[in-house]
Amino acid sequence: MTRLRNLLRLLVVVLCLAVAMPMASPAFAVQPDEVLDDPALENRARELSKGLRCVVCQNESIDESNADLARELRLVVRERLVVGDSDEQVLDYLVARYGEFVLLKPRTDGWNMILWLSGPALFLLALGVGVVYVRGRASAAAPTEVGLSDDEAARLKEILKNS
Amino acid sequence: MKPACDNVNTPKLRNTLAVNSVGPILCPMVTELGHFALILAFLVAIVQSIVPLVGAHKRWPGWMAVAEPAATVQFLLTAFAFAALTYAFVTSDFSLRLVWLNSHSAKPMIYKISGVWGNHEGSMLLWVLILTLFGAMAAWFGKGLPPTLRARVLAVQSAVAVAFFAFIIFTSNPFLRLVVPPFDGQDLNPLLQDPGLAFHPPFLYLGYVGLSICFSFAVAALIEGRVDAAWGRWVRPWTLAAWVFLTIGIALGSWWAYYELGWGGFWFWDPVENASFMPWLLAAALLHSAIVVEKREALKSWTILLAILAFGFSLIGTFIVRSGLLTSVHAFANDPERGVFILMIMVFFTGGALTLYAFRATAMEAKGVFGVASRESALVANNVILAVSCFVVFVGTMWPVVAEMFFDTKLSVGAPFFNMAFTPFMVVLGLLLPLGSMLSWKRAKVDRAIKQLVPGFILSVLLLGLFWTMQTGTSLLGPVGVFLAAWVISGAVVDLINRTGQTRDLSRLLRLPRSDWGKATAHIGFGITMVGIAGLMAWQEEDIRVAQIGEPFQVGDFELELTAVNQVRGPNYFSTMGDVIVRSDGEQIAFLNPEKRNYPVAQMPTTEAAIDYRFLRDIYVVIGDPQDNGGWVMRTYVKPLANWIWAGALLMSLGGVLSLTDRRYRVAAGARRQATPQGVPAE
Numbered sequence: 154m155t156r157l158r159n160l161l162r163l164l165v166v167v168l169c170l171a172v173a174m175p176m177a178s179p180a181f182a183v184q185p186d187e188v189l190d191d192p193a194l195e196n197r198a199r200e201l202s203k204g205l206r207c208v209v210c211q212n213e214s215i216d217e218s219n220a221d222l223a224r225e226l227r228l229v230v231r232e233r234l235v236v237g238d239s240d241e242q243v244l245d246y247l248v249a250r251y252g253e254f255v256l257l258k259p260r261t262d263g264w265n266m267i268l269w270l271s272g273p274a275l276f277l278l279a280l281g282v283g284v285v286y287v288r289g290r291a292s293a294a295a296p297t298e299v300g301l302s303d304d305e306a307a308r309l310k311e312i313l314k315n316s
Numbered sequence: 317m318k319p320a321c322d323n324v325n326t327p328k329l330r331n332t333l334a335v336n337s338v339g340p341i342l343c344p345m346v347t348e349l350g351h352f353a354l355i356l357a358f359l360v361a362i363v364q365s366i367v368p369l370v371g372a373h374k375r376w377p378g379w380m381a382v383a384e385p386a387a388t389v390q391f392l393l394t395a396f397a398f399a400a401l402t403y404a405f406v407t408s409d410f411s412l413r414l415v416w417l418n419s420h421s422a423k424p425m426i427y428k429i430s431g432v433w434g435n436h437e438g439s440m441l442l443w444v445l446i447l448t449l450f451g452a453m454a455a456w457f458g459k460g461l462p463p464t465l466r467a468r469v470l471a472v473q474s475a476v477a478v479a480f481f482a483f484i485i486f487t488s489n490p491f492l493r494l495v496v497p498p499f500d501g502q503d504l505n506p507l508l509q510d511p512g513l514a515f516h517p518p519f520l521y522l523g524y525v526g527l528s529i530c531f532s533f534a535v536a537a538l539i540e541g542r543v544d545a546a547w548g549r550w551v552r553p554w555t556l557a558a559w560v561f562l563t564i565g566i567a568l569g570s571w572w573a574y575y576e577l578g579w580g581g582f583w584f585w586d587p588v589e590n591a592s593f594m595p596w597l598l599a600a601a602l603l604h605s606a607i608v609v610e611k612r613e614a615l616k617s618w619t620i621l622l623a624i625l626a627f628g629f630s631l632i633g634t635f636i637v638r639s640g641l642l643t644s645v646h647a648f649a650n651d652p653e654r655g656v657f658i659l660m661i662m663v664f665f666t667g668g669a670l671t672l673y674a675f676r677a678t679a680m681e682a683k684g685v686f687g688v689a690s691r692e693s694a695l696v697a698n699n700v701i702l703a704v705s706c707f708v709v710f711v712g713t714m715w716p717v718v719a720e721m722f723f724d725t726k727l728s729v730g731a732p733f734f735n736m737a738f739t740p741f742m743v744v745l746g747l748l749l750p751l752g753s754m755l756s757w758k759r760a761k762v763d764r765a766i767k768q769l770v771p772g773f774i775l776s777v778l779l780l781g782l783f784w785t786m787q788t789g790t791s792l793l794g795p796v797g798v799f800l801a802a803w804v805i806s807g808a809v810v811d812l813i814n815r816t817g818q819t820r821d822l823s824r825l826l827r828l829p830r831s832d833w834g835k836a837t838a839h840i841g842f843g844i845t846m847v848g849i850a851g852l853m854a855w856q857e858e859d860i861r862v863a864q865i866g867e868p869f870q871v872g873d874f875e876l877e878l879t880a881v882n883q884v885r886g887p888n889y890f891s892t893m894g895d896v897i898v899r900s901d902g903e904q905i906a907f908l909n910p911e912k913r914n915y916p917v918a919q920m921p922t923t924e925a926a927i928d929y930r931f932l933r934d935i936y937v938v939i940g941d942p943q944d945n946g947g948w949v950m951r952t953y954v955k956p957l958a959n960w961i962w963a964g965a966l967l968m969s970l971g972g973v974l975s976l977t978d979r980r981y982r983v984a985a986g987a988r989r990q991a992t993p994q995g996v997p998a999e
Contacts, residue, residue: 184940185862185949206728212586214730217579257730259715264723268715272708272737279700287693290614293685304462 183216184224189231198231201243204257205230214257226255347412350400351491354441357393357448358481360386364474368467372539380463383470384455390477391445391452398432398445401490405432411497414438414490420503420917422888430514431504436638436654437490439517443634444480446518446525451477454529454554461550468536469529476528479661487654503888503917512572516565520592523562524630527595529554530602531627534620535669538676543616548609551623553981555606559599560972566592567965578923580936580953582852582961585734590713591633594706598626601702603972604695612684612692612757617677618699624673628666629706635662636713687759694752698745705741712737746800746846749839750807754814768814772806787855797850804843808836831978838971845964851957862947868899872954874935875899881939881948889913891924894939894948898928910939910950934958 183202189195199216205226207218215223215230226247233243247255259265364386371379401414405428410416418435419428433439451473458466484490533551537543569589574582583589602622608615635658686692712729719725750772754765780799787794815832816824859871868877877897884891891911898906908926915922928935933956940949 183860185860188860204730204732206730212584212728212730217581253725253727255728257728258732258736259727259729264719264725265727268711268729268733269737271711272704275707276700276704276741279704283696283700287686287688287696290682290685290692291687293682304464 183227187224187227187231189235194231194234197240198227198234201230201234201240202227205244205247206255206257208251208255344409344411346400347404347409347491350397350403351489353393353400354397354481354491355485357390357397358478358485360390360393361448361474361477361481364390365471365478367471369471372464372467372471375464377463380467383467383474387448387451387455387470387474390474391448394441394445394448398441401438401441402429402432405429408501410499410501411493412490413492413494416494416498416501418504419501420888421500422917423501423503423509424887426511426514427504427509430511431508433517434504434508434513437484437488439521440480440484440488440638441490442518443521443525444477444484446521447473447477447480447528450526450529450554454532458550465536465540468539469532472532472535473528476532476665479664483654483657483661487657503915506889506913506915506918506920506922507576509888509915510572510576512568512576516568516572518565519561519568520565523558523560523565523599524592524595524633526554526558526561527599527623527627527630530558530623531665531669534623535672537620538669538672541676541679543609543620543680545610545613548606548611548613548619549980551619552603552606552610553976555599555603555623555626556972556976559596559603560969560976562592562596562599563965563969563972566596567962567969570965571962574958575925575927576922578925578938579951580925580934580955580958582958583849585712585731587713588633588637590709590734591629591636594709594713595626595629595633597702597706597709598622598629601699601706602626604698604702608684608692608695612686614682614684614686614692615696615699616680616682617673620677620680621673622699622703624666624669628662628669629710631658631662631666635659684758686757689755689760689762691752691755691757691760694748694755697748697752701741701745701748705738705745708737708741709734742846743796743800746804746843749804749842750811753807753835753839754811768810769807772803772810775806776800776802791854793850794854797847797854800850801843801847804846805840808839808843812836829978829980831975831980834971834973834975834978836971837974838968841964841967841969841971843964844960844967848957848960848962848964852955852961855956857954859950859952861950862943862945863950864947871952873900874905874954875902876937876950876952878939878948878950881942884911886913888917889915892939894926894937894950896926896937896939896950898935898937906935908935908937910937912939929959931959932956 183199189198202216203214205215207213207215207220207223207226209222210218210220213223215226229247230243233246238246244256253260259268261269364383367386368380368383371377371382403409404412404415405419406425408415408419408421408428410419414435414437418438419431423431427434431438433442451470454473455466455470458469461469530551533547533554537547566589569592570582573584574580602619605615605619605622609619635655638654638658684692712734715729716727719727750769751762751765754769755762776799779802780795783795783798812825812828812832813820813822815828816822857872859869861869863869863876863878865878865880868875870876875898877899878894879897880895882893882895884893891913893909893911896908896910897904898908906928908928910926911924913922913924914920923938923940925936925938927937933954936953936955938951940951942948
């Protein structure tokens with residue numbers, strides 16, 4: 154009986170969670186009423202939005218997300234742009250409020266240099282190793298033929314005998 | 317609807333039902349038998365992972381011979397377990413916890429079946445099913461392998477299976493029952509109720525898990541201490557097959573995202589996507605380097621390392637998806653305990669194999685001697701680029717975890733980073749590809765290859781200029797994409813013609829080996845995918861507005877009109893469906909029905925975009941919320957070259973299939989009894 158009650162309690166909790174969960178509006182990201190009249194500003198807003206994370210979503214930019222918070226952020230971005238902020242100022246404004254987590258493209262300072270430089274660095278390294286290897290093969294003497302293993306010699310003998 | 321099995325639990329009821337039909341009684345039986353078969357398969361796998369290994373070491377033929385029947389039995393038992401689970405889903409047996417959580421009696425049949433792998437437990441069962449299938453195929457097709465190598469390959473393969481059987485049985489058992497079976501299920505996530513789910517995961521798993529065979533071959537070769545041309549020839553078909561499946565799986569997933577998620581994105585650099593992309597890049601590198609092993613007996617230890625890493629990245633991918641370490645839209649099983657288990661599997665196999673590698677790799681002496689300008693060098697460059705680009709994806713994917721653990725900052729790494737850090741490598745790859753693939757083995761005449769490529773290069777530059785002047789804006793993305801595609805495709809065509817020999821007798825084209833056609837097709841596919849991605853990203857047009865019914869509006873060259881919005885009822889959802897007419901020059905060219913669906917059981921709304929697919933562009937329409945003043949929010953995109961992305965991927969996999977059916981693999985299957993150990997006849 155307690156088991157059933159526990160199950161029921163669980164069900165109630167699950168139901169409450171389901172209802173209380175902010176139901177995303179079924180449509181999509183940018184709504185017509187958000188669009189700025191100045192196409193140049195709107196373009197900048199869209200470009201910025203693509204690089205900003207919807208902080209409550211699973212790896213979506215605010216440009217793509219339909220969550221309420223994403224809409225708020227889009228409006229904030231446009232507000233700042235209308236006031237006359239540069240792109241950099243808008244980003245600083247958001248980072249000050251939400252932390253670096255909001256940027257989909259990490260900054261290129263501090264430890265993040267490792268992120269940005271490790272690819273090119275490894276490329277140069279691999280290229281170097283590749284060149285050394287290729288040059289080594291080019292100047293290597295043709296190796297002496299490695300003979301057959303015992304098994305293989307036995308099998309070859311058998312094949313030759315049969316044929 | 318068939319009666320659910322759960323009602324049969326009281327003995328009295330069972331007796332009455334038994335008279336009427338066999339079905340309901342059979343049903344719980346089948347499930348238990350499936351559970352039993354799964355445990356049995358686990359035990360068989362344990363035997364298969366130990367006995368043949370000992371046999372190979374001691375040279376006991378009887379012990380080695382255990383591997384083949386064991387592999388077959390293991391596969392059949394797992395297949396039975398999988399069939400039993402499918403049966404439970406099809407008959408809506410809600411006494412199974414998994415079915416209750418992920419199914420509903422009103423769900424269409426196809427989604428009941430694909431729902432089997434639309435959840436963590438079921439998809440893991442599919443994973444091992446494919447793992448054992450590959451093991452069994454290696455046993456069936458591997459009759460020509462040296463007995464010790466074969467025994468070792470199957471034992472290693474089975475060791476991987478042991479780990480995953482244990483994972484399923486101890487942490488994610490799909491056959492768990494509910495004490496009180498509920499009346500109906502909780503339905504599958506509506507996003508997953510799509511034909512995409514039926515095909516995307518199985519293909520992806522075929523690819524991921526196919527790489528396990530390469531891994532087993534690599535580890536077995538390390539234990540043997542011997543890698544030769546024959547080894548390269550055995551491994552290459554498996555790599556090709558795995559890569560083909562992975563290509564199809566990734567392309568299907570990307571297409572699915574394109575039409576399902578409602579804004580037409582096709583790649584999000586999501587951790588889970590990256591998890592499938594990294595093994596793809598390494599598999600691509602591996603299938604190129606295996607050619608060098610096969611034909612020239614060089615790059616041996618590097619190829620072994622790639623084979624280990626490719627499967628290692630498959631395991632990392634599984635870990636990322638299952639552990640919830642990285643948040644992602646795909647994460648459907650966020651359970652730390654499972655994550656730790658998979659982490660242990662990953663560390664054991666990758667770490668173990670790499671340790672073995674460290675001890676044994678030096679024994680692989682390279683034989684082939686080649687000049688700096690040669691096909692071998694070109695393939696080394698190919699491998700450098702592919703491996704480093706895989707590393708870039710890896711670092712970007714893991715960086716948020718690293719930053720949080722070591723530098724105490726929470727940050728995100730998203731699409732803008734990857735687009736910037738990854739794309740240059742693909743551009744370099746595209747630039748080098750035509751030249752590299754033209755060079756001959758050993759010592760190539762570069763000036764001759766360049767001379768042949770000049771017309772294609774000029775054509776590509778002209779196209780670049782043309783598209784540069786035609787487009788509005790100064791973005792280089794589109795024109796560079798066009799240039800690379802034209803350059804790669806013309807290079808592949810010239811290479812193919814080149815293969816007909818000095819006479820340029822084009823009738824010989826059809827008689828070329830299929831591997832030549834495969835190579836050309838796959839490279840052309842690569843070019844087409846590149847231009848598709850570049851074109852879509854550079855030249856997409858977008859329109860967002862409140863559309864009034866009966867009032868046409870202009871998007872790009874097209875006129876759209878919303879004529880009506882209707883409420884429609886589906887099998888397990890309600891739909892708000894718009895009727896949209898698309899006109900070009902006053903003539904109707906398409907009639908589209910974008911939908912907004914609500915699934916009452918799962919309590920989840922979805923958008924269903926309507927797409928008019930054409931060769932040069934797609935028109936993509938999405939309907940949104942009704943507005944107070946009577947109109948509807950509508951979003952319209954004109955997406956140029958969208959289809960080319962997936963058409964290119966299809967060509968790449970077709971190229972892989974062509975290579976796979978090449979004569980030297982078909983003949984190898986028949987003639988393997990007489991295969992000489994060193995035997996790679998010069999082509």
